[in-house]
C-alpha cells in the first residue's frame with residue numbers, strides 16, 4: 001500500500017500547525033456527509049471505507065519531514081509533532097454498500113483536532129470517488145435488471161487509481177465482473193472479457209479470426225461481430241464457427257455487438273442465432289452505454305443478455321462529482337465535547353451540530369425502512385417507538401412529523417483499523433438487501449420520491465439554539 005499521508009491540502013497542515021500550538025490535547029469531532037445525490041437520484045451507495053482503513057493510521061517518514069522543512073512554512077516544534085505523533089483518532093462509519101441519504105453522517109472522526117483536521121482531504125477523496133462510482137453502478141445495474149453488467153472502463157477512467165478503485169466500487173454497486181485485471185487480483189473479484197476489433201483486423205478475414213479464437217478458447221467464444229457488418233458477415237461467420245465448435249463438443253458462448261442500432265441489430269442477430277440452432281448463445285452489447293440507454297434498449301424489447309459498460313460508469317460522466325464534505329461538529333471544552341455549527345448565507349448549508357448517531361427507521365417488526373433519523377449520540381432512540389421528528393432538510397415545508405410504531409437501527413459503527421477486508425461481491429449482496437428494504441418509489445431512476453431524513457427534537461432544538469445564539 002502506498003503511503004497516502006501527504007495526500008492532503010496544504011491548508012490542513014497550516015491549520016494543524018496552529019492547532020498544535022493553541023490546543024494540542026483538544027479533541028474534536030468531524031462529520032462527513034453530502035447534500036446532493038448525483039444524477040438527481042434519491043440515495044448514494046457508500047463505498048471506500050476499506051481504502052481508508054488501508055491508508056490508516058497515517059504517519060510521516062523522515063523524508064516527508066525533510067520535505068516539510070524545505071517548504072520553510074513551519075517551525076521545528078510542528079515538524080517534531082508530525083514526526084512523532086501517535087495516531088489517536090476514532091472513526092465511526094456506515095458500512096460500505098449501504099444506501100445513504102443527504103445530510104446524514106456517513107463517517108465521523110473523533111480525535112485530537114490537529115490530527116483529525118489532517119484527515120479531511122484523504123477521507124473525502126476516497127469516499128467521494130468510490131461512493132460516486134458505486135452509486136452510478138447501482139443505477140446502471142438497476143436499469144439492466146437481472147442481466148449482468150461487465151465493467152469495461154479502465155481505458156477511459158481518469159487515471160489508474162480511478163480505474164482500480166472505480167472497478168471495486170462498480171462491483172459494490174452491482175457489476176458482475178470487471179475487465180480490469182489488477183482490480184481482479186487486488187480485490188478478488190471476477191474478471192471477464194471478450195476480444196477487441198484488432199483481433200479480427202489482424203487476420204486475413206473475419207472467419208479465420210473467429211476460428212483462431214475458437215481454437216484457443218473453445219469454451220469462451222464470445223465473438224465480436226461488428227468489425228465489418230453485423231448481419232451479413234459477423235453473425236453468419238460466428239454461426240459457422242459455433243457449428244464447428246459444437247461438432248467438437250463445445251457449446252458456444254455468444255456474440256458481442258459494439259456499434260449501430262443495437263435494438264434492431266440484436267433482434268435480427270437473435271433470430272439468426274435461434275434459426276441456426278443456438279438459442280442459448282448470449283448477446284452482449286457495449287458502446288457508450290448508461291442507465292438511460294439500457295432502459296431504452298430494454299423498453300424497445302432488445303434481446304440482450306449482458307451489457308459491457310465502460311466510460312459512462314467509470315467516470316460517472318452524467319454527474320461526475322459527489323460533493324461530500326467534512327465539517328466540525330463538536331470540540332472539547334473543559335473535558336466535554338461542545339457542539340459546533342457552521343451557519344452560512346444559504347440555509348441549505350447550515351450544519352447539524354454535535355456528536356450524532358444515524359438510525360434507519362423500520363415499520364415495527366418488518367424490514368420496511370421508511371425514513372432515517374439523526375439523533376445526538378446519547379439519546380435513547382433505539383428504545384423508543386414514538387417521537388416527534390423534524391425534517392433535516394432546511395428547505396422542507398412540513399417540518400414536524402409524529403413518527404410511531406417503528407424500530408430504529410443504528411447505522412454508524414466503530415471502525416476497526418485492523419478489520420479484515422470484505423470481498424466487494426459480499427458487499428454487493430449486503431447492498432442489494434439494504435436497497436430492497438427501501439420504499440420502491442425512492443428507487444426509480446427518474447424523479448424518485450424523497451426519502452426523509454429527520455432529526456430528533458433535541459437535535460433540532462440544539463441546531464436552532466446555535467443558529468440563533470450566533
Ligand SMILES: Nc1ncnc2c1ncn2[C@@H]1O[C@H](COP(=O)(O)OP(=O)(O)OP(=O)(O)O)[C@@H](O)[C@H]1O
Nearest residue numbers: 258259260261262263264286287288289293296297
Ligand atoms: N436502439 C437504440 N436505442 C437507444 N440508444 C442506442 C440504440 N442503438 C445504439 N444506441 C446508443 O446510441 C449511441 C450512439 O450509437 P452509434 O452506433 O451511433 O455509436 P457510434 O459511437 O457513432 O458508433 P461507432 O462505435 O460505430 O463509432 C451509443 O451510446 C449507443 O449505445
Ligand SMILES: O=P(O)(O)OC[C@H]1O[C@H](OP(=O)(O)OP(=O)(O)O)[C@H](O)[C@@H]1O
Nearest residue numbers: 152156258286287288289309310311312
Ligand atoms: O463504450 P464504453 O462504455 O466505454 O465501453 C468500452 C468500449 O471500449 C472498447 O472500445 P474501443 O476502445 O475499442 O473504442 P471504440 O469506441 O472505437 O469501440 C469497447 O469496444 C467498447 O466500445
Ligand SMILES: O=C(O)c1cccnc1
Nearest residue numbers: 152179192193194195308
Ligand atoms: O472484454 C471486452 O470486450 C472489453 C474490455 C474493455 C473494453 N471494451 C471491451
